[in-house]
Amino acid sequence: MITPTDETELAAAIAQADGPLSITSGGTRGIATAGTGLSTRAMTGVTLYEPGALTMVARSGTPLDEVQSQLVKEGQQLAFEPADYRGLLGTNGAPTLGGAFASNSSGPRRVQAGAARDFLLGVRFVDGRGTVLKNGGRVMKNVTGYDLVKLMAGAHGTLGVMSEVSFKVLPKPECTGTLVWEGLAPAQSLQVFTAAMRSPFDVTGAARVPSQGDAPSQTMIRLEGFESSVQYRMQQLQKKLQGIAQPQSLLDADALWRMVRDVEPFHGQVGAVWRSSIKPSDMPAFIDRIPGDHLVDWAGGLVWSLVDPSLDLRGLRGGIGGHSTLVRSANGVQPFARFEPQPSPLETLAQGLRTEFDPRGILNPGLMG
Amino acid sequence: MEMPKPDAMVLRQKAKLVAELSNILPADAIISDLAETRAYECDALTAYRCPPMLAVLPETTQQVADVLRICHANNVPVVPRGAGTSLAGGALPTADCVILGVARMNDVLETDYDNRIIRVQTGRTNLSVTGAVEDEEFFYAPDPSSQLACAIAGNIAMNSGGAHCLKYGVTTNNLMGVTMVLMDGSIVEIGGEHLDAGGLDLLGVICGSEGQLGVVTEATLRILHKPEGARPVLIGFDSNEVAGVCVSDIIKSGILPVAIEFMDRPCIRACEAFAKAGYPDCEALLIVEVEGSPAEIDEQLSRIVEIAERHSPVDLREAKDADQAGRIWLGRKAAFGAMGQINDYMCLDGTIPVSTLPDVLRRIGELSREYGLDVANVFHAGDGNMHPLILFDANQEGQLETCEALGAEILKLCVEVGGCLTGEHGVGVEKRDLMLHQYSADDLEAQLRIKDVFDPKWLLNPAKVFPLSVTATRRNA
Numbered sequence: 001m002i003t004p005t006d007e008t009e010l011a012a013a014i015a016q017a018d019g020p021l022s023i024t025s026g027g028t029r030g031i032a033t034a035g036t037g038l039s040t041r042a043m044t045g046v047t048l049y050e051p052g053a054l055t056m057v058a059r060s061g062t063p064l065d066e067v068q069s070q071l072v073k074e075g076q077q078l079a080f081e082p083a084d085y086r087g088l089l090g091t092n093g094a095p096t097l098g099g100a101f102a103s104n105s106s107g108p109r110r111v112q113a114g115a116a117r118d119f120l121l122g123v124r125f126v127d128g129r130g131t132v133l134k135n136g137g138r139v140m141k142n143v144t145g146y147d148l149v150k151l152m153a154g155a156h157g158t159l160g161v162m163s164e165v166s167f168k169v170l171p172k173p174e175c176t177g178t179l180v181w182e183g184l185a186p187a188q189s190l191q192v193f194t195a196a197m198r199s200p201f202d203v204t205g206a207a208r209v210p211s212q213g214d215a216p217s218q219t220m221i222r223l224e225g226f227e228s229s230v231q232y233r234m235q236q237l238q239k240k241l242q243g244i245a246q247p248q249s250l251l252d253a254d255a256l257w258r259m260v261r262d263v264e265p266f267h268g269q270v271g272a273v274w275r276s277s278i279k280p281s282d283m284p285a286f287i288d289r290i291p292g293d294h295l296v297d298w299a300g301g302l303v304w305s306l307v308d309p310s311l312d313l314r315g316l317r318g319g320i321g322g323h324s325t326l327v328r329s330a331n332g333v334q335p336f337a338r339f340e341p342q343p344s345p346l347e348t349l350a351q352g353l354r355t356e357f358d359p360r361g362i363l364n365p366g367l368m369g
Numbered sequence: 370m371e372m373p374k375p376d377a378m379v380l381r382q383k384a385k386l387v388a389e390l391s392n393i394l395p396a397d398a399i400i401s402d403l404a405e406t407r408a409y410e411c412d413a414l415t416a417y418r419c420p421p422m423l424a425v426l427p428e429t430t431q432q433v434a435d436v437l438r439i440c441h442a443n444n445v446p447v448v449p450r451g452a453g454t455s456l457a458g459g460a461l462p463t464a465d466c467v468i469l470g471v472a473r474m475n476d477v478l479e480t481d482y483d484n485r486i487i488r489v490q491t492g493r494t495n496l497s498v499t500g501a502v503e504d505e506e507f508f509y510a511p512d513p514s515s516q517l518a519c520a521i522a523g524n525i526a527m528n529s530g531g532a533h534c535l536k537y538g539v540t541t542n543n544l545m546g547v548t549m550v551l552m553d554g555s556i557v558e559i560g561g562e563h564l565d566a567g568g569l570d571l572l573g574v575i576c577g578s579e580g581q582l583g584v585v586t587e588a589t590l591r592i593l594h595k596p597e598g599a600r601p602v603l604i605g606f607d608s609n610e611v612a613g614v615c616v617s618d619i620i621k622s623g624i625l626p627v628a629i630e631f632m633d634r635p636c637i638r639a640c641e642a643f644a645k646a647g648y649p650d651c652e653a654l655l656i657v658e659v660e661g662s663p664a665e666i667d668e669q670l671s672r673i674v675e676i677a678e679r680h681s682p683v684d685l686r687e688a689k690d691a692d693q694a695g696r697i698w699l700g701r702k703a704a705f706g707a708m709g710q711i712n713d714y715m716c717l718d719g720t721i722p723v724s725t726l727p728d729v730l731r732r733i734g735e736l737s738r739e740y741g742l743d744v745a746n747v748f749h750a751g752d753g754n755m756h757p758l759i760l761f762d763a764n765q766e767g768q769l770e771t772c773e774a775l776g777a778e779i780l781k782l783c784v785e786v787g788g789c790l791t792g793e794h795g796v797g798v799e800k801r802d803l804m805l806h807q808y809s810a811d812d813l814e815a816q817l818r819i820k821d822v823f824d825p826k827w828l829l830n831p832a833k834v835f836p837l838s839v840t841a842t843r844r845n846a
Contacts, residue, residue: 051621052621052724053723053753054620055722074621075623104565106565110564111564114538114542117573132811133812133815134809135808137787137788137807139720139721139752139754139787139789139792140534140535140753141539141720141754141793142791142792143527143792143793143795144789144790144796144800144804144807145807145813145816146816146820147573147577147578148816150572150573150576151574153570154565154569154570155569155570170625171624171625172623173623197485198594200506200595226665228664228665228668229661229662229664229665232662232664277563277565278563279484279562279563280484298564301563321561321562322561322562323567339567340568346557346559347568349822349823350568350569350571352823353819356818356819356821368569369568
């Protein structure tokens, strides 16, 4: 495993590579391609933090824990809620900033605050030629030239290896309120999500946890802000949703949202885990069509499915659009492509970009197509 | 402004091209008469003009595809055009180009409130997207100040922002899918009704690519339910520095206002003379707006007022109702008109780290004196997006050139303190030659390679974004 300690060493390692590199950071997200290991985990440290400008700059291998402990001192947070995959995948190590951005990992607040890619302001990275490049910067509004920042977010290291990221942070809300309905069917959960999202109450989470054993399913709505405001909006939403049944209202139930973010109900469960991004209103039909357990996030727009490992979930989706990623397969055997193949004109463009940024095809080859 | 020499071969083919286009477009969609093509000779950066060889106004994605296929086969450059409101010359024609205007494509294709999306043809204006959904209490968040006129096509090309993006983000954060035509005429669909598009984030790189990678004909946009209400507070200070610290303190306190606008003394005076909004005569003025129910607004405003009072403001006015709110915004919204009445002006759009604000304002003042032209500052302080307005007299020989030189110095200053050349207007032709101040040759080369993939013949929106010297080899290939 090559573990460069700075950008210069990283560039040298890539320039001198004579075969495929398996790019990782903390190694917690279960991405491992064939080739010599190259990890950014030794490139660590926050280099700039301006709470008054809501911005931070850090090296890509910086553990998320370290970032969060600095942010919490100023009452701020990573609003996109990157997931911790260790429990789901049985991996060790420490999740890093670079890993969170390279995989565009976004949790429940995605419905309101946006995805990881929406918070990434600038990148420094090394392309497959070994050239050090930068794009974007550390300011929130920047349209100077093409946006390679978004392109790097979610590219899983296939276009370049990030050495430094700058990103936007947000205030951590003073108070969190959660409304929980028990035992709703998927179609009723969707009704709750839709009504909540079609309200002026600035919902920051809308999720459904499947029934487990004797425990009924839980449909959850999150509101954040000052306490009086959270209380007010919880009451207003309950009034709006009167027809559906009485929810419990909880304050500061962060553990519930961590459970959704990290897909805790599927930890240690046998089966393959898929992650599907779909049109929210398709959620009940999706659950109906795919045999297995389903945890729903993003007001219906994200479904985590625990299914039989031999099942090709994509084939069963039928007319439901979007895309599905195989996050965990049984026994490490990957019977289906991890990422959903793209329609051919998009794949041609993606292949063109990979060839330009990584002409030798050495950065996580084959991972994304 | 140096533009590439028109291709004589292309110009000679004009009649043939018109004939080919006539097979796919109605006669009134092809504009070839010199007097009529003049309507497309510039955008809102009126200092530079050049009538195109032709202009076409297709009505469907298929027609756009056919136009591009024909131009591609004939090696004719194409300049896409939304509503022509670019302040950066993003739609400036070349003499040998076809202007492809999407103005006739302005239909709403689908509204879906349950999934919180709207799909529109991209010739539709920004404000009319909100207009199409406001009966259901929804709105489209990005709000560039040209929103009455500007088209979604141009918003996507420039990744437009607005006053309210501190909370709601800019175009790229509200764009979920596009139908786009590549220069060779092929039609691609990216993203759609689901939140995260699959594969590489092509949507992210298309948004803000200034019409150089493809022509976006349809867009799926995120729409949001309106908040219950919004109200601003106006705070006056006797120094820019203190106003800057106050902005930072508000943000650090955990409140996220939807807008924080900043005006300096020259701007306050001009706006006051023009709009008579009753602004205090002070060094710096902040307008901070928050959203929510009446009680939520009261609570947030009271916290903001408490923070502001720690900095000894010279004036502080909390809007109690819509009328008072309107008066607070009146002057700010008149800023550009007010400047236009005094003088010609050039509006810059660099972004700086918020912490460098007082220092940058001081240095802009020094540059202003050095060059002998007044500069008024009005900008989105929450996100550091400056809008220095350089006042000049176009009728006085040499003043435009002096103004441009001062503008370049101010933008270089933005980059020097850790910011960028443009926060929301785009590079266009206006800032293209400054790109090497922000990016190394390698950084630019990486961007050019993206263009190589989408538009290998380099025909779409030529001579924009990058210095001509950097793109010469590719353009002449």
